[in-house]
Amino acid sequence: MSFTRSNPAKIAGNGSFLQGLAFIPIGIRLAAMKKTPLFILLLALALPAQAAQPPSPEQAMMHVQKDAGDGTQFSHGSGVYLGGGLVLTAAHVVTVNPGHPEVKVMGREHQIIDAEVVFDGTRLEPDLDLALIRIDPSRLPVSRLAQEAVPVCPSNPLPSRPVTVAAEDRISQSSTFPQAMERRNNGADQTSGWTNILSTGYHHGASGGGVYDPASGCLEGIISLELGNAAQNIDLTVFIPASRITPFLNQYFRQTGTAR
Secondary structure, three states: OOOEEEOOOEEEOOOOOOOOOOOOOOOOOOOOOOOOOHHHHHHHHHOOOOOOOOOOHHHHEEEEEEEOOOOOOEEEEEEEEEEOOEEEEOHHHHOOOOOOOEEEEEOOOOOEEEEEEEEEHHHOOOOOOOEEEEOOHHHOOHHHHOOOOOOEOOOOOOOOOEEEEEEOOEEEEEEEOOOOEEEEOOOOOOEEEEOOEEOOOOOOOOOOOEEEOOOOOOEEEEEEEEEEEHHHOEEEEEEEEHHHHHHHHHHHHHHHOOOO
16 A cells, blocks of 8 residues: 655644634632531541642643744744643754744644744654643643643554544544554565554644544544555544654653752
8 A cells, every 4th residue: 555645734824723723711600609518528627638620631732833034924833732831743844044043832822922942852753753842831821721631642542442532722532543554664575553543534733733542532643644545545644643742752851850
């Protein structure tokens, strides 16, 4: 089976995802307090505290945009706000105009935030399509300062497993490909099984989006590239799996002397 590879990061002309935003007011109504029996209050105090829940894919979803350097074009994709001012995305989204690390990110608050690329996975391994973006804490919205960290899954998903995808400002459901696929490394005889493939094709602007385990909410991968075979009507998506994300993050924290 042969595939064509295309880049899900979008290179656009004038205009950007920052245009055409609609702000929707949210109203909150507080119910009147009622008297509660004392034994119920005591019972509630005796219950063990619940562990903090990870943010939902929608809460962690980000837009990423980088000027291509010619004054008219830009690259844009998706990202995952990990917490602590760090956004994880696909490296190819932010490697245009490499001499300038400045990028813009935006989350559910619809607030445009200046940030910078601080770690590029392709400098470690050519096919490690991951990058970290750092937002200065002083620029973070209050809701982001309080957000729990997004956990990375301890293992990669098996074939035919459901996943939740957060990319291109939308949440969708997909699944891993029904069987491991073989790839040939630069024409050599060595092959390895691919289980980090989605049975859904995600296109321009999805690169850097998060792939999540719908049961636990942990991060299973970052969307990297699209695999297509028009003759056989095949449209798939490759993601960088958790087993490569964790060492990438650990190396960043070691080099910077910081902790997540």
